[in-house]
Amino acid sequence: MDQLQAILSHAHAQFTADPSTEVIDRLAQELGTTFDHAAMTGELEAFQALCRAHPLSDLLMLDPYSRRAVDKPRGYAGDAVMLDYIYRPSRSSLDGLASIVHSATTSLPNAKSILWRRDYIATMIYNCMRKKECPEVMSVASGHMRELDALRDMTADTNVTITALDQDPESIREAKQTYHEFNILARPKSVTSLLRKTGGSERFDLIYSAGLFDYLSNALATSLIKAMYAQLKPGGFLSVGNFTCDSHGRGFMAGFMDWRLIYRNEEQMRALADAACPKASQRIFRDQPGNVVYLELFAE
Structure with missing residues (x-):
């Protein structure tokens, strides 16, 4: 999990210094490999725990799309209301870091x-x-x-x-x-x-x-x-x-959004x-x- 820790800390430092959607996109791409390794070695729980405990998670949870996945008000991630953040984007109520994270997560390749x-x-x-x-x-x-x-x-x-x-x-x-x-x-x-x-x-x-x-x-x-x-x-x-x-986005979804x-x-x-x-x-x-x-x- 040392590689995962390094990826998270690097992304956190980058995003704190210069918040941008590109940082989130690179993070999602880099997490794919560590997610695959965790799945293959039976370490998915540890993978998710490390992601969720990292200070970066607090920043990502400013995004209502990611937060709804974690909260699961209808019992599961990816419900119809959550997907409307992608289908029918409306960012007028968000500003600052929340707006940047939301713009990134709802425009990732997934x-x-x-x-x-x-x-x-x-x-x-x-x-x-x-x-x-x-x-x-x-x-x-x-x-x-x-x-x-x-x-x-x-x-x-x-x-x-x-x-x-x-x-x-x-x-x-x-x-x-x-x-x-x-x-x-x-x-x-x-x-x-x-x-x-x-x-x-x-x-x-x-x-x-x-x-x-x-x-x-x-x-x-x-x-x-x-x-x-x-x-x-x-x-x-x-x-x-x-x-x-x-x-x-498979690693990002599992690690931060509790969406497997x-x-x-x-x-x-x-x-x-x-x-x-x-x-x-x-x-x-x-x-x-x-x-x-x-x-x-x-x-x-």
Whole structure:
């Protein structure tokens, strides 16, 4: 942990002398290697304890985005309200060091991947709308559905029905109120409800899950992929994303934000797909910022 201590102390001295977003960005990049070593050697608890006890942590917690991750008012980091700091930035209420840290954390490459994800999902929905008169879409762990912000920019059409499945009814309520012109069907349930569905007639042209798989074990992820794929219409497709093992902010998130994900690379996503739907046509690719791997499965 000597290397970690040196990285933290150097960043603290730099930020104290000359506060800038560049210091935070370099810190996030440097923490990746020490995080990987801690994970490999079973020292993640010590890694996080050292980060959280360092004076640098007090400065970083001036940022409401990072603070919400630590506080977990809805029981987990990365909730829909927290992600809105990235999707819908508003820094007018912040000044000084808080503004600098917040600007840095919400513009790191990982945050850019979240914005890329919004636009990617919006494009998928838009393409469905172009192909069918009124496609049926399901968002699993839907959150606030900020992809509809991007969809609004693409088209004024609203010829789509979207089933929003999320365990948080507040998130679904926010989506329905904000995007009232869309036909959003509320399903305030856990994602495990999909596993209990037997013999239902409901089918979809597109099913997607943006950030859920970062929290799922291999067994649950496999079962959920199989269950979602079974609900596709002929010609429909499924898309799920997962932050990668070498994603930019993984050490910063775990060390300071108490935000731990289950990371997967392309081969690991392929293994999930092969276990869940061995005969399905698949596509696996990485997003443009390079931090998220996507799995798409296509129904015949």
